[in-house]
Amino acid sequence: MRALTWHGKNDIRCDTVPDPKIEHGRDVVIKVTACAICGSDIHLYDGIMPSMEKGDVLGHETMGEVVEVGPEIRTLKAGDRVVVPFTIACGECFFCKRGFYSGCERSNPNARAAEKLWGHSPAGLFGYSHMLGGFAGGQAEYMRVPYADVGPIKVPDGLTDEQVLFLSDIFPTGYMAAEFCNLKGGETVAVWGCGPVGQMAIKSAFLLGAERVIAIDTVPERLALAQASGATTLDFRNEEIYDRIQELTQGRGADACIDAVGTEPDIRSGFDAVVDRVKVATYLGTDSPHVLRQAIHCCRNFGVVSIVGVYGGLLDKIPMGSAINRGLTFRMAQTPVQHYLPKLLERITKGEIDPSFVITHRATLEQGPELYKMFRDKENGCIKVVMKP
Template sequence: MRALCYHGKQDIRCETVPDPKIENGRDAIIKVTACAICGSDLHLYDGIMPGMESGDVLGHETMGEVVEVGKDNTKLKVGDRVVVPFTISCGECFFCQRGLYSGCERSNPNKAMAEKLWGHSPAGLFGYSHILGGFPGGQAEYLRVPYADFGPIKVPEGLTDEQVLFLSDIFPTGYMAAENCNIHGGDTVAVWGCGPVGLMAIKSAFLLGAERVIAIDTVPERLEMARECGAVTLDFMDEDIYDKIQDLTNGRGPDSCIDAVGTEAHAAASADSVLDRIKTATFMGTDRPHVLRQAIHCCRNFGTISIVGVYGGLLDKVPMGSAINRGLTFRMAQTPVQRYLPQLMERIERGEIDPSFIITHRATLEDGPELYKTFRDKKDGCVKVVLKP
């Protein structure tokens, strides 16, 4: 089969690799009908995330048609259309039984590697580092899905691939980001990052009752999409974000702040951002947490910081004194996708949201390597890429 494979920093190739096979009775094989390039994939493309090996198949936003099922899988049958969550979860362990599926204790065969880095291992993920299992991803013609009798959700008749594809990751992630904020009527939510997850967080915040959303970015196409979603937008290259947000909230600050950026934050020549870049370039730091620092300072007293942007290692100069003295609450996670799938599928069916609004580029796997670069460089108005093998 054809697949997008990692071969080092900024080296993605479309290659022929062996077809996946059933390895466990609970497995399924799907023929991929649509997949996407995620902002998290760019951390791999840029060499930020350790544990990648040459030839690894990428991709964790995937859906398709079941073409084979394991002998113990009674949930799925050949011909079913399914969306596959990016988190691999067994459905039976301590965390899965509590709905905390991204903490699954069984799905990461390389959990010892993760424990050395983070203390404990989260769930395995598709196409995302051997620290998280080294599972081949779904930017391919076919995908093996472990625990397929628990994870995937069937797609109802009448919904297109593009309407439901983002249930695999970015819609549940953006929704969780907003849910973390415990939104009440009249609340103001600030969202840093108007990429795909940030846009889903904006939409979700309004779905959950926010009166106003302030969206921060600098890419014109993303800011325009955020405005179309109903947000007030700020360009961090043109304005002092702290001062402007205080003006917009009468000096109090937003009720909650969402970091939808994570480790590769950019900022307008701020001293802390420049220092972050120097530290990561000289291997004295692992992440660039400028956005997290800014969100903490901007948030109102006893507000909530919701973090869904990916961080990989140790963060430097995070203002915990501000957070502690002002009573901030932090909520964050890799999204337990399976927890959200039924309710979000229903919202799509009812017409409350059509996640396909963020798609700007449609292409084949062969176009994938060039589109990784286009997406990373934010060229050609690229906000979200969907590939159709």
């Protein structure tokens, strides 16, 4: 089959690789009908995620049609249309039973490697390094899905692939970011990063009762899309973000701040971001937490800082004195997608949201390598790429 594979920093190729097969009784194999490039994939493209190996199949935003079913599967059959969560979960361990599927104790066969870096291992992920399981991803013609009686959700008739594809990751992640803000109605939420996850966080914050959302970015197309969703937009290259948020909130600060950027902020966002980038380049640091620092300072006393942007290692010069003395709450997670799927599918079915609004480019797998670069460099108005094998 054809698939997008990793061969090193800035080197993504469309290769021919072996077709996946049933390896366990709880597996299914799907024929991929739609997949997407995620902002997290750009961390792989930029070479900052450890334990990638040449030839690894990429992708963790995937849906398709079931074509082969393991003997222990009773919930799916050949021909079913399904969306596959990017988190792989057994459904039976301590964490899965409590709804914390992204903390599954069984789905990462390389848990020891993750424990060395993070103390404990999260769940296995599709297409996202051998430290997180070495599972082949879904930017491919076919994909094997482990624990398929727990993960994939059936798609009702009448919904298109593009309406439901983002249930695999960015919609649950953006929704979780807003849910973490503990919204009761009438709040001001500031969102750093108007990429796909940020856009979903903006929509979700309004769905959950926010009165105002302040969206921060510098890419014109992203700011325009955020504004179309009802957000007040700030361009960090033209405005002092802290001062403007103080002005917009009468000096109190935002009720909640969402970091939807993570470890790779735009280097033009501030001098500290430049210093962070130098540290990373010279192996004196692992991550660039400019956005997190700013979000802490912009959050009101006893507010919430919600973190869904990806960080991989150690963060430097975080203003914990500000956070502690002002009573901030930090909420963060790799999204337990399975927990959110039923209620978010219901919102789509009811017409409350159509996540396809973020799609700007549609392509084939063969076009994937060039679109990785376009997405990373924010060229040609590229906000979200969907590929149809």
